Amino acid sequence: MNPFSYKNGEFFAEDVPFSDISRQFGTPTYVYSKQALVNAFQAFSAGLSDVDHLVCFAVKANPTLAILNIFAKLGAGFDIVSGGELARVIAAGGDPSKVVFSGVGKTSTEMRRALEAGIFCFNVESSSELERLNTVAGNTGKKAPISLRINPDVDAKTHPYISTGLKNNKFGVAYEEALSLYKHAASLPNLSIQGIDCHIGSQLTDLSPFMDAMDRILLLVDELESIGINIHHIDAGGGIGIRYSDETPPDFTDYAEAMKKKMAKRNIKLVFEPGRALVGNAGALLTQVEYLKLGEDKNFAIVDAAMNDLMRPALYDAYHDIVAVKRKDKPSKLYEVVGPVCESGDFLGHDRDLSLDEGDLVVILSAGAYGMSMSSNYNTRPKAAEIMVDKNQCHIIRHRESIESLFALEKPIP
Ligand SMILES: *Cc1c(COP(=O)(O)O)cnc(C)c1O
Numbered sequence: 001m002n003p004f005s006y007k008n009g010e011f012f013a014e015d016v017p018f019s020d021i022s023r024q025f026g027t028p029t030y031v032y033s034k035q036a037l038v039n040a041f042q043a044f045s046a047g048l049s050d051v052d053h054l055v056c057f058a059v060k061a062n063p064t065l066a067i068l069n070i071f072a073k074l075g076a077g078f079d080i081v082s083g084g085e086l087a088r089v090i091a092a093g094g095d096p097s098k099v100v101f102s103g104v105g106k107t108s109t110e111m112r113r114a115l116e117a118g119i120f121c122f123n124v125e126s127s128s129e130l131e132r133l134n135t136v137a138g139n140t141g142k143k144a145p146i147s148l149r150i151n152p153d154v155d156a157k158t159h160p161y162i163s164t165g166l167k168n169n170k171f172g173v174a175y176e177e178a179l180s181l182y183k184h185a186a187s188l189p190n191l192s193i194q195g196i197d198c199h200i201g202s203q204l205t206d207l208s209p210f211m212d213a214m215d216r217i218l219l220l221v222d223e224l225e226s227i228g229i230n231i232h233h234i235d236a237g238g239g240i241g242i243r244y245s246d247e248t249p250p251d252f253t254d255y256a257e258a259m260k261k262k263m264a265k266r267n268i269k270l271v272f273e274p275g276r277a278l279v280g281n282a283g284a285l286l287t288q289v290e291y292l293k294l295g296e297d298k299n300f301a302i303v304d305a306a307m308n309d310l311m312r313p314a315l316y317d318a319y320h321d322i323v324a325v326k327r328k329d330k331p332s333k334l335y336e337v338v339g340p341v342c343e344s345g346d347f348l349g350h351d352r353d354l355s356l357d358e359g360d361l362v363v364i365l366s367a368g369a370y371g372m373s374m375s376s377n378y379n380t381r382p383k384a385a386e387i388m389v390d391k392n393q394c395h396i397i398r399h400r401e402s403i404e405s406l407f408a409l410e411k412p413i414p
Pocket residue numbers: 058060061079102103199201202203237238239240273274275276277369
């Protein structure tokens with residue numbers, strides 16, 4: 001199912017024309033398809049139904065409450081990276097006992113809150129964090145369930161900014177140190193070893209790096225077992241890619257099958273932390289053309305969305321498909337689709353073949369992951385509204401920010 005498609009020359013989200021959304025809610029606006037979110041979660045889980053598993057949506061990909069709530073109702077767990085995300089999960093009706101807590105810089109306060117909430121597991125990323133967690137757990141009178149995030153040192157073959165499984169980055173524990181660190185963890189009184197995890201990168205379009213990582217992790221699992229440390233779950237992280245233009249990301253079922261095969265007869269729960277794969281293609285950014293600026297070398301379509309709304313093109317040179325809401329007969333031109341922010345890096349797409357007039361609406365596709373969640377108020381621009389479409393219904397799930405709210409916490413000195 002494609003949640004975003006043309007019907008009679010007009011672009012729709014499920015059964016709602018984007019032009020209606022613009023009339024009702026203005027632009028720029030993030031638009032999500034409920035059906036697409038449900039389908040993605042169910043497709044991801046389908047191949048795992050015959051094994052003990054937990055699918056933890058990576059909240060940082062899109063933390064809006066309504067989205068977390070849809071996944072919570074489907075039985076999802078959540079992968080969080082801050083105390084703020086834990087609070088969101090709880091506010092959205094998520095079950096803390098299905099939460100894994102990742103991240104290299106967990107504070108003592110965040111650890112305490114997570115212990116009190118009773119999360120499923122802390123994914124510990126360093127020996128210092130192990131000590132800190134042991135102390136905080138002791139003070140709280142709780143035992144902290146832990147897993148060590150291991151750096152399997154495999155090449156994820158993705159953009160350097162989103163590759164996290166190589167030796168020389170800030171994430172995880174070096175493979176060579178894993179065994180001694182597990183032994184040390186086993187000696188600490190307030191920790192309870194539950195699992196092992198890795199997360200090798202994002203937007204991976206090939207299964208082989210996942211399988212290479214699994215081989216390395218399973219070697220460790222067996223070594224740990226031989227010294228009496230039993231692993232109850234393996235968390236394979238997130239990172240499954242989506243189709244932005246012509247990528248062919250792995251099929252979820254193929255991934256599940258390959259993972260199950262690797263696990264062979266081991267009686268170990270499988271945990272996953274998909275972010276992008278569950279929301280990326282379930283969201284789009286609706287924006288209006290303010291000006292067309294035609295030049296000798298380049299034509300610019302200046303739209304009312306910008307890098308503060310969708311940072312991926314500026315940050316990673318990422319490609320997002322851009323379509324016009326109304327198909328037209330008039331001849332098309334190649335446009336640089338840019339925003340109004342005062343940075344040359346403020347572009348949303350290069351060389352896009354579009355047939356446009358000023359005032360037209362365009363939709364930037366595949367914007368459901370790392371879109372709204374990475375947005376900012378740069379240039380004192382209020383963050384976009386967010387809408388969830390459910391068949392022929394539109395629900396506002398986050399109001400457009402008001403300009404006053406952007407400086408409400410500020411004041412001049414006397
Ligand atoms: C970002 C992140 C994820 C999600 O990554 P996707 O590429 O969106 O699937 C999962 N786990 C950890 C630890 C992360 O940092």
